[in-house]
Amino acid sequence: MIKLNWIHHLHGLLFVLLFISGLSLYFSTTRTWFNELQFPLVSFHLWVSLFYGIIIVFSLRLVFQYMAKKPYIKFFNVWLNISFIVIWILSGLIMYFQGYLPTTIGNGAVTIHGWFTFLFIPWVLIHSAGHLIKIKIPWPPWWRGKAMLPSTVSENRLERRDFIRFTLLGVLFLFIGSGIKWIQPILNVAGDENKRRGYFRIYNVTSDYPRYEDSSWSFTVDGEVDESLTLTMNDLLRLPVISIVDDFHCVTGWSVRNVEMKGVLVKDLFEKHNLTPRTAFATAYSGDQVYYDSFTLPQLIDEGAMLVFEFDGQELVNPQGYPCRLFHPGMYGYKSVKWIERLEFTTERRRGYWQVMGDYDLDGYL
Template sequence: MLIRLHFIHSLTFITLLISGLFLYITPTRTWFNKVQIPLVSVHVVTAVIYIVIILLSIRFLLSYTFNKPLIKKFNGYLILVFASLWIFSGATMYFQSSLPIVIRNNAVIIHDWCTFLFIPWVLTHSIGHFLHIRISWPKWWRTKAPLPDALQENSLQRRDFLKFFGIGILFVAIGGYIKWFLPTLSISSNEDKRRGYFRIYNVTDDFPRYEDTDWSLTINGSVNQTTVLTMDDVPLFPETTIVDDFHCVTGWSVHGVELKGVLLKDVFDHLGLTTSGKYVTAYSGDQTYYDSFTTSQILDEGAMLVFEMDGQVLKKTQGYPCRLYHPSMYGYKSVKWLSQLEFSKERELGYWQKSGGYDLNGYL
């Protein structure tokens, strides 16, 4: 029974690890979005199966390791500790909308670090089994030999201490190295990681190249006049700057982001625009992504057209030259490369409402 559970556990864990890394790495996450494979759902369903396996395995694991060498106990208990951290942090991320920001942010950090710190152990464990490589552990660690006097007296020998300490530091260093440098494709080189970093999520593997073509924003539908804004029109409107925390529905946040642009209410007031539509759909210039709002959310709740972030013009991956931003909503409502605002009397479901079951309003 334990052998079967071990096999199922290994298969499920590898699926979780690979799907989690694919979600973490921008190009792979984008590819799965493009081919419409619900990777988030796959990861969540696999996680539920993994939890069931862990619960079924605990009694067998404790019974199996009771009279086994220390290395067997260490491997079993290490898996239980990391599994517990993954489960609790993952559950926190899944139900994060009802939890304080500090808790869900720390849950993301714990979930990430557990994964990357565990990768060296997975590689060592797997390669060792497949290639039948054995590390020259002390006899008392890998067999049921009696403990040496030094250990019984709680006094490690210098050689044993250096070996365990060195391997521990090596694993932490490898996992930390991967964790620290892997997101560099998603962030600028000078970003302060202490306040968090943006994980770039796109639904296509490319984006509009507005440095090569002129950008414009069309406001149409149930409005008194169809209007097309260009970059030349932006200085006509009052400039607004806010400092806000940017939150993603997956749990991560970036604190103290400076956003500069113009309020949509100011655009409407300055141009004398009115609308009879109760809803508005915001379309991205990537020709794929879109989301919807009530007209009140767009005009009365501080929604803005953002052109600069942290004192710099938006980067291409951040939605250059213009993205929509609502200060009380999650990042998936912040449509990048904004190209059209279409007002209507009926509300459209957004991209992630259709593809991922996200909340229609997306309030924090």
């Protein structure tokens, strides 16, 4: 009994940590706040999930033994939790390994993971109200105790009032869960056609975006190069402009397929301006003065890295990195530095923002 009490309290603590960290990852405001605090929220969520899964597996036998003589509501609570936990674990695993799976499966896992989180909120509220502030939920006596089942229930004959009651309860749960989910509007910069291929979740590491007028943005290449170079947007547009259609993948599990991107190859920029780096390492800096990531020279020159200024025939919007961002077709989105202002060549390769803050892979290949 003492062991189960400890398991119950540990379950509650881990669930609260997962719930809060998961919601914080979903909402851009809280995600940004944790980034500014330099707290590795993604890694924290993953490690707590792993520990939670281990606790669940090792406690199931004890829990079901204890439940053998308990009221029906206890069984419902246990099975509801297990069902949601299984769905969260499976969808989370798909999100984690989404680079090995089709895009539609990865995007579906992201959607399911989020929806089931918000749909669980009503039950969390009811369960918490019953335990913490002793609110008496008007459950039927046979549901709260081990009393004999009514004939309509034991014979599976629902009366009209039962049908109406369960229907209204289901609608209420959906309304509360989905209503909370859509309190936070999601920026969808794509048109109707793009909605069918996914949409961009906008992440940033500061609470604001850089604001540029066309005349104020510039891009500089300096450091270990024979001669530094600074280009305005007009200078950039004088270079060969190309369009590619590619998928944009985020390491958190979502993707946008078949995005048309227009921009300038880093290779063409170097060739047209006779840039000769004296080292093989470069760091790309964002105009937010916080974010940066690093590359090798072959990754920038030989693998199709671009300076992009249009998505799907429209110039970038501010949250997407207006007026210009980096894009590498073979790497996750965290390598595509938004609001790029500078490319500095260094004698040693720096670890990027998310390599320091989140232990992300330095190269970020898909």
